[in-house]
Amino acid sequence: MQVWKVAAPLAAMALALTGCSSGTSSSPSASGTGGVSGSLTVWNYGALDDSSLLTPLVAGFEATYPDVKVNLVGQPADNYYALLQAAVVSGRGPDVFSMFPGGYQKQFQEYSLDLSDRIPQADLVATNAQYYSANGSTTSQVYGVPSTAGMYMMLYNKKVLADAGVAAVPTDWDELDAACAKVVAAGKTCLGYGSQDGSGGFSSYLDWSYLLGAVEPLTSWDKLIAGTLPYSSPTIVDQVARWGTMHEKGWTNPDVLTWRDVRTSFESGDVAMVMGGSWDSSWAQKALGADVAAAPAPFSPKPNTLLVQLPDNGYSISKEAANPTAAVAFAAYVVSPEGQAIVAKAGNVPSRSGVQVTDPVNNALLTQAKDESWTVVPMFDNFIAPTVNQALTSGLNQVLAGQVSAKDAMAAVDKATAGLSDDERVAYHLGGS
Numbered sequence: 001m002q003v004w005k006v007a008a009p010l011a012a013m014a015l016a017l018t019g020c021s022s023g024t025s026s027s028p029s030a031s032g033t034g035g036v037s038g039s040l041t042v043w044n045y046g047a048l049d050d051s052s053l054l055t056p057l058v059a060g061f062e063a064t065y066p067d068v069k070v071n072l073v074g075q076p077a078d079n080y081y082a083l084l085q086a087a088v089v090s091g092r093g094p095d096v097f098s099m100f101p102g103g104y105q106k107q108f109q110e111y112s113l114d115l116s117d118r119i120p121q122a123d124l125v126a127t128n129a130q131y132y133s134a135n136g137s138t139t140s141q142v143y144g145v146p147s148t149a150g151m152y153m154m155l156y157n158k159k160v161l162a163d164a165g166v167a168a169v170p171t172d173w174d175e176l177d178a179a180c181a182k183v184v185a186a187g188k189t190c191l192g193y194g195s196q197d198g199s200g201g202f203s204s205y206l207d208w209s210y211l212l213g214a215v216e217p218l219t220s221w222d223k224l225i226a227g228t229l230p231y232s233s234p235t236i237v238d239q240v241a242r243w244g245t246m247h248e249k250g251w252t253n254p255d256v257l258t259w260r261d262v263r264t265s266f267e268s269g270d271v272a273m274v275m276g277g278s279w280d281s282s283w284a285q286k287a288l289g290a291d292v293a294a295a296p297a298p299f300s301p302k303p304n305t306l307l308v309q310l311p312d313n314g315y316s317i318s319k320e321a322a323n324p325t326a327a328v329a330f331a332a333y334v335v336s337p338e339g340q341a342i343v344a345k346a347g348n349v350p351s352r353s354g355v356q357v358t359d360p361v362n363n364a365l366l367t368q369a370k371d372e373s374w375t376v377v378p379m380f381d382n383f384i385a386p387t388v389n390q391a392l393t394s395g396l397n398q399v400l401a402g403q404v405s406a407k408d409a410m411a412a413v414d415k416a417t418a419g420l421s422d423d424e425r426v427a428y429h430l431g432g433s
Contacts, residue, residue, distance in 0.1 A: 037067035040326045042315075043084065045098035048074035053147065053279070053313070053346045054098075060342050061333045068326050078199045081386070084108070088318055095321040096330055099144045100312055101131035102382035103389060103426045109134070112143040113317040118328045119145065119335065127335040127351040128311040131382075145335045146311030146351040147343055151278040152206045152379060153294040153308075153365060160188055160272040160291075169273075169295045171303040173242060180251035183272045190251040192271035193400065194259030201257055204396035205381035205389070206275040207297060209308040211239050213377050214300035221377075225384055225426060227417045231392075232410040241406035243299055244399040256400050279313070281361040282347035294365045296374075307369045310378040311351040384417075385424045391416035 044054050058070045073094065075083050081104070087093035088111040099105050105112075116124070116138060124130075124138040124145070132144035156169050161179065164186040170176040180190035193202045212221070215235050223229035246252050253259050253271075265271045267287035275297060276284075284292045296304045315334060317327040333339045340352040347359045349366070357363045369376070381389055395409030 036065050036326050036329045038323045038326055039069050039071060040096065040323050040330060041071045041073060041094040042330070043094040043097040044072060044074045045080050045100075045313075046074060046077040048072055053343060053348055056342050056346050057147070057334060057339060060339065061330055064333065064338070065326070065329060068329070070330070081107070088320070091320050093318045093320065095323055095327040096315050096317055099132075099314055099316040100382055101144070101146070101310070101314070103384050103386060104382060105132055105144055105316065106426055107386060108316060109141075109143050111319055113319050113321065113324065113327075114141040114143065115145065115317065115328070115331060116140065116142040119332050123332065123335045126353055127340070129335070131311050132314060132316070144314045144316035145331050146314040147334050147339070148279070148311070148313045148348045149309060149351045150312040150349060150379075151294075151307060151309045151362070151365065152209055152297075153276065153278065154273055154297045155266070155276050155280060155284050155292060155294055155361075156273040157266065157269060157271070157288060158291050158293055159288075160186075160269055164188065164272070169293070170298040171295075172298055172300045175303075176246075176251075176298045177249070179272075180246075180249070184250055188269075189253050189265065189271045190273060191246060192259070192262040192266055192274045193252050193256040194262040195257060196260055196263055201393070201397045202262075202400075203275070204393050204400070205379070206277065207243065207299060208392065208396060209377065209380045210297035210304070210306065211243055211299045212236065212380060213306045213308070213375075214302075214304060215239050218377050221380060221383075225417075227414075227420075230410075231413040231417070232407060237406045237410050239299070240396070240399055240410060244402070244406055247400050247402055252400070257397060278349045278359070278362045278365075279347075281359050285359075285361060292361060294361050305372060305374045307365070307374050307376045308379055309349075309376050310382060312379060312382065313348075314351075383426050385420050385426055387424070388413060388416045388420070 048055065054072065058072060062068060062070060084093065084097055088108065099108065121138060124142060127146055129142050129145050130136050130138050131146060132142055134141040160183065161169065164182040166179045166182050170179045183190040195201055220229055224231060247256060262271065262274060266274045281294065296306055298304055315331055317324065317331060321327045335352060337352065340350040340355045343350040344355055344358045349357055349362050357366060391413045395404065395412050398404040399406050399409050
């Protein structure tokens with residue numbers, strides 16, 4: 001099992017994963033249009049208004065391939081996979097669709113085109129496309145390509161903390177309690193949770209990888225996935241229970257499951273800290289400017305030096321694509337140096353090694369991780385089956401809301417894991433090798 005160490009300050013995935021330098025691409029986007037034409041339908045995970053990435057990528061692609069017209073379709077995130085499943089099973093799916101690696105992608109492998117011999121190996125390796133492969137190698141079947149190397153992180157308002165008398169962002173449980181006591185005394189919410197889209201729950205997977213990584217090494221993560229290490233082990237239950245006390249202590253807003261104003265309250269300075277991803281830094285900076293920064297979640301018994309990062313947000317191609325030639329050209333463009341430069345310009349962390357990270361907040365976090373030799377681990381939720389993911393996400397939501405105990409919530413995840421068939425299990429080495 002591989003634990004990645006930070007290796008370079010400004011290159012996207014030199015941070016966590018070994019990759020090639022950007023160099024010259026032999027993908028279709030770099031070698032001419034090649035007679036690629038026609039229409040292409042691309043599904044986005046979530047509303048198009050929320051996508052700062054796909055729209056400029058498509059614009060760049062259409063400029064390179066002027067004979068191709070891309071039809072962008074935004075699908076609601078809360079039931080994206082159900083909609084996609086129904087579409088591809090019926091043969092009426094899109095040519096290209098947003099996809100995430102591991103357990104998310106596994107359920108669509110049989111409907112996805114193998115790209116291992118359709119996109120140059122140099123480009124697949126440079127963008128760490130092994131996370132979309134059948135067995136952790138780009139020489140096996142590759143069912144998608146990653147556009148970004150996203151991070152889970154905690155965004156915080158430096159001014160709100162400073163005004164409350166908090167000298168530095170907290171890095172562990174004790175520092176978090178001390179900071180939140182000051183923030184709440186100043187009349188602010190310390191940590192904001194809620195459901196911006198009204199789905200009745202928050203994205204607890206953002207917290208989980210930090211909760212787990214603080215007490216279990218990466219070598220144990222495969223054991224959890226396989227069911228040989230129970231989620232209900234005392235060490236993990238104690239971590240989740242400690243996290244759940246944030247609500248009891250008043251460090252969070254009262255309605256952690258339904259509050260729709262998390263983002264707007266963070267933007268207005270009424271909330272000090274929120275969990276999010278590297279993709280959230282753009283809107284946060286528009287609202288708060290230099291007052292916003294990012295840090296690892298401080299859900300740890302000792303100062304946290306862990307960063308959660310993975311080549312995550314990517315695209316797969318349907319086996320039944322109406323225009324497979326244009327679809328492959330699009331996927332190749334996404335991982336090309338040209339496409340990855342657009343990813344970076346849009347404020348995201350590109351998946352391709354050697355491409356400069358331009359977003360100030362993301363770059364600052366990556367640079368700190370490198371300078372302080374943090375350990376980098378992947379996003380846990382990508383490597384568990386959907387039913388386990390649902391049990392874990394739901395259970396964590398209920399724990400923070402005070403509806404179930406940490407022990408009962410983790411026991412439910414154990415039950416979901418034990419109920420998997422062999423075909424449903426995500427057999428994957430988290431080191432990507």
